[in-house]
Amino acid sequence: MASVEFADVRKSFGTHPVIKGVDIKIEDGEFVILVGPSGCGKSTLLRMLAGLENISAGEIKIGGQVVNGLAPKERDIAMVFQNYALYPHMTVADNMAFSLTLKRASKAEIDKRVKPAAEILGLTPLLDRFPRQLSGGQRQRVAMGRAIVRDPQVFLFDEPLSNLDAKLRVAMRAEIKELHQRLKTTTVYVTHDQIEAMTMADKIVVMHDGLVEQIGAPLELYDQPANLFVASFIGSPAMNMIKGKLDPSSALKFKTDNGVELPVAKAPESAKGRALVYGLRPEHMTIAEGGIPAEVVVIEPTGSETQMIMRVGGDLVTGVFHQRISARPGETVGLSIHAEATYLFDAETGKRLV
Amino acid sequence: MTMTPTAKRNSGFGAMARSNTAVGLFFMLPAAVFLICFLTYPLGLGVWLGFTDAKIGRDGIFIGLENYQALANDSVFWMAVYNTVLYTFIASVLKFGLGLWLAMILNEHLPFKSFFRAIILLPWVVPTVLSALAFWWIYDAQFSIVSWSLMQLGWIDGPINFLGDPNNARASVIAANVWRGIPFVAISLLAGLQTIPQSLHEAASLDGATGWQRFRFITLPMLTPIIAVVMTFSVLFTFTDFQLIYVLTKGGPVNATHLMATLSFQRGIPGGQLGEGAAIAVAMIPFLLASILFSFFGLQRRKWQQGGQD
Numbered sequence: 320m321a322s323v324e325f326a327d328v329r330k331s332f333g334t335h336p337v338i339k340g341v342d343i344k345i346e347d348g349e350f351v352i353l354v355g356p357s358g359c360g361k362s363t364l365l366r367m368l369a370g371l372e373n374i375s376a377g378e379i380k381i382g383g384q385v386v387n388g389l390a391p392k393e394r395d396i397a398m399v400f401q402n403y404a405l406y407p408h409m410t411v412a413d414n415m416a417f418s419l420t421l422k423r424a425s426k427a428e429i430d431k432r433v434k435p436a437a438e439i440l441g442l443t444p445l446l447d448r449f450p451r452q453l454s455g456g457q458r459q460r461v462a463m464g465r466a467i468v469r470d471p472q473v474f475l476f477d478e479p480l481s482n483l484d485a486k487l488r489v490a491m492r493a494e495i496k497e498l499h500q501r502l503k504t505t506t507v508y509v510t511h512d513q514i515e516a517m518t519m520a521d522k523i524v525v526m527h528d529g530l531v532e533q534i535g536a537p538l539e540l541y542d543q544p545a546n547l548f549v550a551s552f553i554g555s556p557a558m559n560m561i562k563g564k565l566d567p568s569s570a571l572k573f574k575t576d577n578g579v580e581l582p583v584a585k586a587p588e589s590a591k592g593r594a595l596v597y598g599l600r601p602e603h604m605t606i607a608e609g610g611i612p613a614e615v616v617v618i619e620p621t622g623s624e625t626q627m628i629m630r631v632g633g634d635l636v637t638g639v640f641h642q643r644i645s646a647r648p649g650e651t652v653g654l655s656i657h658a659e660a661t662y663l664f665d666a667e668t669g670k671r672l673v
Numbered sequence: 674m675t676m677t678p679t680a681k682r683n684s685g686f687g688a689m690a691r692s693n694t695a696v697g698l699f700f701m702l703p704a705a706v707f708l709i710c711f712l713t714y715p716l717g718l719g720v721w722l723g724f725t726d727a728k729i730g731r732d733g734i735f736i737g738l739e740n741y742q743a744l745a746n747d748s749v750f751w752m753a754v755y756n757t758v759l760y761t762f763i764a765s766v767l768k769f770g771l772g773l774w775l776a777m778i779l780n781e782h783l784p785f786k787s788f789f790r791a792i793i794l795l796p797w798v799v800p801t802v803l804s805a806l807a808f809w810w811i812y813d814a815q816f817s818i819v820s821w822s823l824m825q826l827g828w829i830d831g832p833i834n835f836l837g838d839p840n841n842a843r844a845s846v847i848a849a850n851v852w853r854g855i856p857f858v859a860i861s862l863l864a865g866l867q868t869i870p871q872s873l874h875e876a877a878s879l880d881g882a883t884g885w886q887r888f889r890f891i892t893l894p895m896l897t898p899i900i901a902v903v904m905t906f907s908v909l910f911t912f913t914d915f916q917l918i919y920v921l922t923k924g925g926p927v928n929a930t931h932l933m934a935t936l937s938f939q940r941g942i943p944g945g946q947l948g949e950g951a952a953i954a955v956a957m958i959p960f961l962l963a964s965i966l967f968s969f970f971g972l973q974r975r976k977w978q979q980g981g982q983d
Binding site: 369370371390391392396397398400403404406407408417418421422465469 | 875881882886890893894
């Protein structure tokens, strides 16, 4: 087990920069998830940590040791690939034992390492099968088993769940998290799915366009997004973003470009007179008589909650309500907004002001 | 059940048109006629001629195994068998080794990759007779560029007798055959190499494999099915080689480079002994069958390729 550190790490393919100076500190035993839209550089960053891509500038340290010049096999890390990368001509047992076979470990030693790993993952009855004879979830487990047998300093996961169906994905999510709690190995996990990030991570690194947008615990990112990108990326359904300005007559009122007044809990001096974006999470509103008038556009009941898309002034607003709603599309309801849970962002820089 | 209950019995032709077997046979007919006329008949005729004393201009009569008995005591025939086996073995091993090496180089990221891949195919694209003529000049006793270069370098005193000395001649024709056969092996194996996902190599290198171990434990096992096909074809082509030898040495010096194919032609057509020539050609069949059987069993899908779906 070891800590991992990225210090001003950069990477260019030819003249095209893909990682533009990344600083991340990962503590020993932490479960860190790199999340961001496709093309943001998260997979490249992981592959640089694994030694599969060169580092153009900056330093990567594992356990305090700079690994820039080390070959993948010298870094003592194990990686689970998106397509699992199981060796098709080897049985499950041989796949898991491959790293030990290369080290010419004895048969007894191999058994001692492979058996418990197979036991943990429920692979014992499948040890003699070939990868082609396994389902997607089983292959996923074998790939993890291969990593566990290594007992490495760091586990790397590159979008490991994206080839699984939705139900299996939820199950594997829990399994990976439980595995980490049991083994306590430092883990770096890449995904584009913010739900995976929120549910599994100790710490999330939100990346966008080769840069780190924000680093923090899941709820920290949810409660205090640093900017518009993080605010829109974390949370499902996404945060509502409405353009407008503070009302010059009363600082605690936000006036949208379409002329609707929305409540604000506090407004710093710097926000006055600027073009702003009003951020409102779908969860932070209720339906109340005499609230802000909103025309119902679409209602999506899911059982435990109801999602509703409404038109407020000219802006579409999504709300999530735990009460049952009897309104029909086209009708007007009153919205009560929890002013203390709203955000104000600078429309130009995207930075959060409140 | 082949018919729905309401279907009426139709005329014989209609029933036949609906029968898959009949339609299948019908569509196979053109190919079958073609194969029978151009493969089965000549093969059968060749086997039959091997049992006769046919000469050019004279129909032979059946003489049983006499031709084969004569061959069994014929030292030139045994020399040709030895030459053919040696030629096939050495040339195939070299083609495999060099072809695999070339394929692995071409599979790396190197500049002008597609240019080199195209260049590699040249020896294969040039008609054999043309390349054989070129080699004939390269191996010329007086004007050989190889001898000339080595003499200029001061490594040898006089020109090398490439095609005049038995062992030199064998080595020379093998070299020419290897040069011609490498592209087929290299390009086919390159195609095979490209089906191996990059992530397997990455996973192996993370698992601690060195370059050699990646080759030994990942590349080679995953390439075996393709190696089996490619090398079977390569062995068949080499074993039946004719053009190269006929242009370069005509089997000489003193039969040192006669292969079974060239000897069969030599005895049968210029020599006029059709029966004996045919017998030599028939004697190649067991070797070829052995090689086909080898590939048949080698090509059986391996256990890891079976079951499940992707």
